[in-house]
Amino acid sequence: MAALGLKKNLLTLIPVVILALVLVPGNVKGQNSVADIVTDDFFNGILNQASGDCPGKSFYTRAAFLSALSSYNEFGSGSADESKREVAAFFANVAHETGSLCYIEEINGASQDYCDETNTQYPCNPDKKYYGRGPLQLTWNYNYGAAGNSIGFDGLNSPETVATDPVISFKTALWFWMTNVHQVLNQGFGATIRAINGAIECNGGNPGAVQSRIQYYTQYCNQLGVAPGDNLSC
Template sequence: MLHAKMEYKWSVPFKILAFILVFVNCDEYSSLNDSYNIGGSPPKPCPLCNTRRKRCCDSSQGVELVVQGGRDVYNRPNMQDPKHAVIGATDPNKPGSCCHGAVRDYLKTDQFENMFSKRNSLEVEVHAKGFWDYQSFITASAHHQPYGFGTTYMNRTFFGTKEVAAFLAHVATKTSCENNKVATKEQLEWGLCYNKEKNSNSNYCDEHYKKAYPCALGVAYYGRGALPVYWNYNYGEAGKDLKVDLLNHPEYIEQNSTLAFQVAIWRWMMPIKKHQPSTHDVFIGYWTPTKNDTLAKRVFGFGATMNVLYGDLVCGQGDNESMKNFISHYLYYLDIMGVDQEEARFPELLTCAEQVAFNPSFSSNP
């Protein structure tokens, strides 16, 4: 089980509440086994939703369907622990989803550069000048596309563009040179200034996990990456899933921008605790709120992504500046990517001002 001590991963219009996702066979419309070579027109709707539920998107990646207790469990490649399975309802009469296409089809180099145009500026001292680039993000995202990152259709409506905008909004805010202020338009361009925590005075070694993830001698597990990960157990889990020895060599994240993005997307896709949704799940709607969630005013959407990742360090605090900063980046990126900012008309989906946290806070800044 992936725990989090400082970082947190994990009413609305009825037409949105109705969506319950079902992954389906999209093999005829997908070529994700060759993700790096996809080009041409943007992804097209998959007409096979809710039919022939045998594979999810790309059988070459080993994403296989197993039925357990009346539910479909799609096992992700190279993941032996069943907690990492993607679970979905099996009712063929419910609205469904499929994944298809590639992030590079709709996020272009010029858009990425506009989003992060100040990242290599000479005006500020940064840790990561020249580190982050478009191709590293595209390569990293291709690794996660078969699992739905940036490629998900819900009820034949494409959510990939919005998801990438949401993900990059979190990345930009967490790595911004101006992350202590409510972002103006100019400040929205300062993301990706850093690839590690600016000032770390702790090694973040939790001895409770010394058997599963023993801390390496002299190694510090401070925040690194596009969505910083902390603590030995998080480095251990990420390294196990990505097949990289991050427990003994967390510095790899500081040395390889593709890996730094991969770890961030891994964090986006993985739930923090068992029986809780991932950030990906709450954003695309692949999560059904319980009665307790409804009472806690937790609904899916961009607001819930802040709840999963940061809990009550950001959410349930009213219209605080930290929350507004994340939202400002998200809306700005939607505009750059040419997507309607319809969320702005539904504040209950966009914010988490009144949401009760999924998990109690500890003692870190978001």
């Protein structure tokens, strides 16, 4: 009777397991998923490129990234090579923006004015600062406002949440990526630079910064065993 009871229990669990697998986003589960690509070794390899006293080392985690990723099913949802290139492109820009996940907040960011007073949809809170925070260093009141509305936090009145909640921090980076960058991936890595900071860096604006992003990208493509493709610069 014990064996029969065990069989019944297993039969009861099978639908639950199947349902759980269905509910897990495709970009997090399965072969060649983003979770398979962004292994502990890959993620920690980025962290280890930064110096030992970096605040980001105790803030940015692979678990926080994967938790944030569950809200963005289209990230890394292409073919195996396309997924690897998107991961490489995302983390290349992240590594450049944060010094290999070293910085949570922009250095001397509080001294910068990132308030666009012409944007009436997302008016600045005069007591808050909208300098760079998070993996892609989210800036400007209109980005904080829109990201907050999409993700579910008060971006205009509590922008510091991006620097205190690691999952929301990664969500802002993925929100910005999926809103502004994902759609230009087929144009080459250079298009991702243009979408993120093209007005300042591209067309000779800051060739050193462009080269830094390209170096990270080619390094990560090599690690992931995928060709970087054409049009690397902007």
